[in-house]
Amino acid sequence: MKTRQLGNLQVPAIGYGAMVLSPGIYGDIDDTRAAAALRAALDGGATHVDTSDAYGVDGHNERLVGRAIKGRRDEAVVATKFGLAVPEGEPSRSQKVGYAFGELRVNADPRLVRRYAERSLRNLDTDVIDLYYAHYPDPEVPIEDTVGAMADLVRDGLIKHIGLSNVTAAQLRAAHATHPVTAVQNEWSMWRPVDPELLAAARELGVGIVAWSPLGTGFLTGTVQSLGEGDFRHNAPRFAPENLAANNDRYAPIRALSVQLAITPAQLALAWLLHQDDHVVTIPGSRTPSHISENLAAADLTLHPDTLARIDEALATFEVTGGTLL
Ligand SMILES: NC(=O)c1ccc[n+]([C@@H]2O[C@H](COP(=O)([O-])OP(=O)(O)OC[C@H]3O[C@@H](n4cnc5c(N)ncnc54)[C@H](OP(=O)(O)O)[C@@H]3O)[C@@H](O)[C@H]2O)c1
Numbered sequence: 525m526k527t528r529q530l531g532n533l534q535v536p537a538i539g540y541g542a543m544v545l546s547p548g549i550y551g552d553i554d555d556t557r558a559a560a561a562l563r564a565a566l567d568g569g570a571t572h573v574d575t576s577d578a579y580g581v582d583g584h585n586e587r588l589v590g591r592a593i594k595g596r597r598d599e600a601v602v603a604t605k606f607g608l609a610v611p612e613g614e615p616s617r618s619q620k621v622g623y624a625f626g627e628l629r630v631n632a633d634p635r636l637v638r639r640y641a642e643r644s645l646r647n648l649d650t651d652v653i654d655l656y657y658a659h660y661p662d663p664e665v666p667i668e669d670t671v672g673a674m675a676d677l678v679r680d681g682l683i684k685h686i687g688l689s690n691v692t693a694a695q696l697r698a699a700h701a702t703h704p705v706t707a708v709q710n711e712w713s714m715w716r717p718v719d720p721e722l723l724a725a726a727r728e729l730g731v732g733i734v735a736w737s738p739l740g741t742g743f744l745t746g747t748v749q750s751l752g753e754g755d756f757r758h759n760a761p762r763f764a765p766e767n768l769a770a771n772n773d774r775y776a777p778i779r780a781l782s783v784q785l786a787i788t789p790a791q792l793a794l795a796w797l798l799h800q801d802d803h804v805v806t807i808p809g810s811r812t813p814s815h816i817s818e819n820l821a822a823a824d825l826t827l828h829p830d831t832l833a834r835i836d837e838a839l840a841t842f843e844v845t846g847g848t849l850l
Contacts, residue, residue, distance in 0.1 A: 713737060
């Protein structure tokens with residue numbers, strides 16, 4: 525697997541997003557299937573594994589990852605996040621999101637940061653987190669304060685690298701002035717452009733970008749016609765039946781292009797992302813080993829400049845119906 529640099533951290537160009545493995549996100553799933561998917565990801569070279577203390581109930585997702593890396597810890601770059609699984613009794617603040625439930629609750633108070641990290645280390649059954657993200661900025665806490673507490677964790681050896689997720693360029697600049705930030709993790713895919721100011725700031729500061737939901741939570745694979753029971757995408761207006769049908773129609777030129785290139789739409793979506801910047805990496809999620817190997821093969825694809833131009837042209841008129849996810 526080709527590697528890329530996020531700051532001074534080396535990771536595979538395509539890693540693995542483990543969120544998909546906890547029940548209640550993409551419908552039901554058991555731990556046996558989840559473990560098989562994680563094994564397929566690690567065996568295939570997707571050794572940058574992304575989780576969060578907020579995926580699944582009571583650290584379920586982190587515990588899955590912890591079991592998967594047992595005995596092969598050195599192979600893995602473990603990334604996790606804090607701030608959305610607020611300990612009982614602690615206050616939280618609202619972060620508006622595009623999902624029908626309207627908001628997430630966040631607490632990134634520096635006073636809690638060490639407690640969050642210690643809980644994640646226990647869940648992951650490891651002694652260090654390679655890349656630790658503040659999952660969301662806290663509207664009541666200056667980001668420099670959150671990052672100041674994360675810097676203490678680097679100093680004390682609990683984490684190796686600092687990441688920020690769902691931030692603006694201004695927040696990245698303020699945080700980076702407190703302690704070097706290794707990576708920013710924001711949504712970026714064919715149906716969600718990255719904020720150009722954030723990209724410019726990341727380039728200028730030498731911060732890597734980790735693109736989340738690179739497959740548009742499945743849409744960009746061209747295979748989603750309807751949703752099953754217990755699927756969180758029921759909360760996303762983009763997936764409401766009439767919007768999904770309209771979006772699938774508008775996405776047809778990209779699907780057609782992938783047929784011409786003899787690759788899948790998922791591979792085209794991932795390869796396109798990797799061509800946007802040398803310091804972008806991505807973390808598609810999948811519970812299906814054949815999808816995982818299909819996705820990882822996209823790291824080796826080189827898209828011709830004419831192909832990239834045709835994609836840009838198609839995306840310029842690909843107006844998504846149903847608002848954004850977050
Ligand atoms: N920082 C944040 O706030 C944030 C927010 C959201 C996500 N994330 C991160 O980003 C990661 C990935 O995001 P995501 O899971 O939301 O969305 P995603 O990776 O864009 O899409 C996942 C969906 O695509 C399907 N899929 C994957 N490969 C496929 C293929 N080759 N063919 C057909 N279907 C395929 C999966 O189904 P199958 O299981 O059937 O393959 C799953 O339904 C998460 O795991 C998480 O680590 C971060």
